[in-house]
Amino acid sequence: xxxxxxxxxxxxxxxxxxxxxxxxxxxxxxxxxxxxxxxxxxxxxxxxxxxxxxxxxxxxxxxxxxxxxxxxxxxxxxxxxxxxxxxxxxxxxxxxxxxxxxxxxxxxxxxxxxxxxxxxxxxxxxxxxxxxxxxxxxxxxxxxxxxxxxxxxxxxxxxxxxxxxxxxxxxxxxxxxxxxxxxxxxxxxxxxxxxxxxxxxxxxxxxxxxxxxxxxxxxxxxxxxxxxxxxxxxxxxxxxxxxxxxxxxxxxxxxxxxxxxxxxxxxxxxxxxxxxxxxxxxxxxxxxxxxxxxxxxxxxxxxxxxxxxxxxxxxxxxxxxxxxxxxxxxxxxxxxxxxxxxxxxxxxxxxxxxxxxxxxxxxxxxxxxxxxxxxxxxxxxxxxxxxxxxxxxxxxx
Amino acid sequence: xxxxxxxxxxxxxxxxxxxxxxxxxxxxxxxxxxxxxxxxxxxxxxxxxxxxxxxxxxxxxxxxxxxxxxxxxxxxxxxxxxxxxxxxxxxxxxxxxxxxxxxxxxxxxxxxxxxxxxxxxxxxxxxxxxxxxxxxxxxxxxxxxxxxxxxxxxxxxxxxxxxxxxxxxxxxxxxxxxxxxxxxxxxxxxxxxxxxxxxxxxxxxxxxxxxxxxxxxxxxxxxxxxxxxxxxxxxxxxxxxxxxxxxxxxxxxxxxxxxxxxxxxxxxxxxxxxxxxxxxxxxx
Numbered sequence: 001x002x003x004x005x006x007x008x009x010x011x012x013x014x015x016x017x018x019x020x021x022x023x024x025x026x027x028x029x030x031x032x033x034x035x036x037x038x039x040x041x042x043x044x045x046x047x048x049x050x051x052x053x054x055x056x057x058x059x060x061x062x063x064x065x066x067x068x069x070x071x072x073x074x075x076x077x078x079x080x081x082x083x084x085x086x087x088x089x090x091x092x093x094x095x096x097x098x099x100x101x102x103x104x105x106x107x108x109x110x111x112x113x114x115x116x117x118x119x120x121x122x123x124x125x126x127x128x129x130x131x132x133x134x135x136x137x138x139x140x141x142x143x144x145x146x147x148x149x150x151x152x153x154x155x156x157x158x159x160x161x162x163x164x165x166x167x168x169x170x171x172x173x174x175x176x177x178x179x180x181x182x183x184x185x186x187x188x189x190x191x192x193x194x195x196x197x198x199x200x201x202x203x204x205x206x207x208x209x210x211x212x213x214x215x216x217x218x219x220x221x222x223x224x225x226x227x228x229x230x231x232x233x234x235x236x237x238x239x240x241x242x243x244x245x246x247x248x249x250x251x252x253x254x255x256x257x258x259x260x261x262x263x264x265x266x267x268x269x270x271x272x273x274x275x276x277x278x279x280x281x282x283x284x285x286x287x288x289x290x291x292x293x294x295x296x297x298x299x300x301x302x303x304x305x306x307x308x309x310x311x312x313x314x315x316x317x318x319x320x321x322x323x324x325x326x327x328x329x330x331x332x333x334x335x336x337x338x339x340x341x342x343x344x345x346x347x348x349x350x351x352x353x354x355x356x357x358x359x360x361x362x363x364x365x366x367x368x369x370x371x372x373x374x375x376x377x378x379x380x381x382x383x384x385x386x387x388x389x390x391x392x393x394x395x396x397x
Numbered sequence: 398x399x400x401x402x403x404x405x406x407x408x409x410x411x412x413x414x415x416x417x418x419x420x421x422x423x424x425x426x427x428x429x430x431x432x433x434x435x436x437x438x439x440x441x442x443x444x445x446x447x448x449x450x451x452x453x454x455x456x457x458x459x460x461x462x463x464x465x466x467x468x469x470x471x472x473x474x475x476x477x478x479x480x481x482x483x484x485x486x487x488x489x490x491x492x493x494x495x496x497x498x499x500x501x502x503x504x505x506x507x508x509x510x511x512x513x514x515x516x517x518x519x520x521x522x523x524x525x526x527x528x529x530x531x532x533x534x535x536x537x538x539x540x541x542x543x544x545x546x547x548x549x550x551x552x553x554x555x556x557x558x559x560x561x562x563x564x565x566x567x568x569x570x571x572x573x574x575x576x577x578x579x580x581x582x583x584x585x586x587x588x589x590x591x592x593x594x595x596x597x598x599x600x601x602x603x604x605x606x607x608x609x610x611x612x613x614x615x616x617x618x619x620x621x622x623x624x625x626x627x628x629x630x631x632x633x634x635x636x637x638x639x640x641x642x643x644x645x646x647x648x649x650x651x652x653x654x655x656x657x658x659x660x661x662x663x664x665x666x667x668x669x670x671x672x673x674x675x676x677x678x679x680x681x
Binding site: 064065067091093095096097099100101103104105106107108109110111112113115129130133137237238239241242245246247248249250251 | 477486516
């Protein structure tokens with residue numbers, strides 16, 4: 001389990017409040033994967049808008065083709081690519097719809113290109129069809145969702161209401177796709193390169209899930225752009241020249257064949273769950289109450305943790321970085337030694353279901369969320385922590 | 398003369414009909430009398446004659462012809478229903494040297510995939526579209542398609558297609574032909590040997606338009622669906638020849654391949670060919 005990122009001397013973390021702590025009890029079965037990453041010797045910090053930083057990170061990661069369609073609050077990402085991709089001699093197409101964009105991505109990726117697509121919530125709904133096809137055909141594409149308020153046309157404000165859609169499956173069929181959730185723009189830059197790597201390693205679509213604030217805000221970004229190594233692929237389409245024809249498809253009409261295909265996919269999902277879980281902990285070592293939050297919610301929660309600590313409450317922050325695979329085992333371990341959990345989201349409560357599954361009824365799990373583009377204040381979160389403190393004290397302990 | 402007689406007369410036997418190299422040596426899944434087999438053969442012959450097999454990336458549709466990848470020996474990707482032109486666009490933009498082909502039916506191209514086909518044509522995308530129009534959803538059991546003729550019965554227009562109730566049939570290729578990004582558009586049929594020969598010549602012209610980087614090219618091929626139409630194969634061919642062809646006239650709908658303007662959309666920034674050479678040339 002790559003539970004935490006080791007502090008790296010040459011990496012300037014824009015948000016210096018992030019101090020990953022060790023996982024409480026690392027499960028014996030999962031080893032920490034060593035990460036050999038060449039980093040620039042003298043990183044510079046530059047102020048970048050989230051959408052533009054993710055776009056540039058993709059270009060530096062070797063993205064060959066970008067396909068998109070305008071939608072707020074991700075439009076700057078499309079605009080950045082419209083200007084930069086031709087400069088780099090790479091492919092950019094503004095599609096006729098999100099359906100067009102994601103299917104162009106499907107074609108380009110089937111032909112061996114490193115491909116990025118981005119959109120926001122309503123557009124992601126349109127892309128659900130192709131996500132299912134690409135999961136079935138095992139085609140690597142990176143998709144960024146800059147979430148806005150829903151349902152329907154909703155609002156253009158920040159939201160985390162697409163957690164279910166991203167984590168539980170966008171389209172039809174039994175499949176999972178890795179979901180990466182940065183909580184700073186700097187982390188988003190790093191996760192773009194990681195997403196391409198995961199997509200190609202496992203032949204799968206990968207989603208980067210951010211909310212509108214992370215897309216629109218500006219933050220210092222360290223020079224941590226990275227180009228993942230390209231791996232030759234024996235399935236890529238390029239013309240049957242001196243080899244048998246290849247087919248990239250999701251159709252398996254014989255029930256026995258489709259069941260076997262599903263078993264193979266499930267085995268792959270199992271490998272991803274075993275190897276690719278990521279989360280960060282802050283002030284968990286002596287915590288007896290834990291806030292679980294990701295993305296912008298985790299930023300609010302961090303401030304709330306500091307205030308609650310000043311008020312004498314032993315609170316820590318558990319921040320999932322991979323929403324699928326979810327850090328279930330780490331949360332279960334934590335449940336053995338803390339009194340309760342508070343989940344904070346920009347939604348009516350979606351990730352909270354996965355936290356409850358992990359905690360499995362052993363400790364109280366409460367929820368505080370805002371919707372429709374509203375963001376909870378640190379004060380609201382501290383109030384919720386106090387309520388949890390009272391609840392946990394009146395409980396079994 | 399039998400083979401034995403020919404050998405007795407010491408004549409060299411010669412092959413007059415054989416499987417094209419790009420047709421896989423296996424039995425198709427198509428119904429008896431279905432036109433897809435003929436169209437597959439024409440595509441395989443044209444790709445083979447132009448030496449395109451080793452650099453073709455084809456996109457299979459949803460519908461009966463999804464299995465084209467089992468019968469045509471070229472690289473294939475299978476598209477969601479209607480999205481083949483979008484996949485072909487993605488392939489085109491990252492594989493400049495590939496020959497990119499979509500094979501689509503009328504439900505796929507003229508109903509659920511109208512946005513994708515129209516915008517690929519508008520971009521002058523350097524792809525070649527083989528559009529097989531049999532006026533029905535064959536795979537799902539013979540429902541009404543956007544191209545189903547007025548009065549034609551189907552499982553979802555049991556009383557026959559009515560303009561007021563179901564709308565009018567869509568002349569899809571004529572619609573596409575008006576766009577300047579379309580280098581070549583034609584309509585053929587599989588009704589008889591002569592028509593099949595002409596359909597092949599259109600396919601060749603369409604492929605050459607892509608190779609010359611002239612823009613988007615499409616060949617609509619009117620075909621039959623004996624099972625979906627509730628007819629014997631012979632009856633269905635007669636209906637194709639006597640009824641369908643009259644509703645969808647055959648011939649070259651537009652040919653802008655002689656235009657000297659810059660080539661169409663392939664991400665290189667060229668402008669689509671200018672309009673001007675759009676002179677319909679009807680068959681017969």
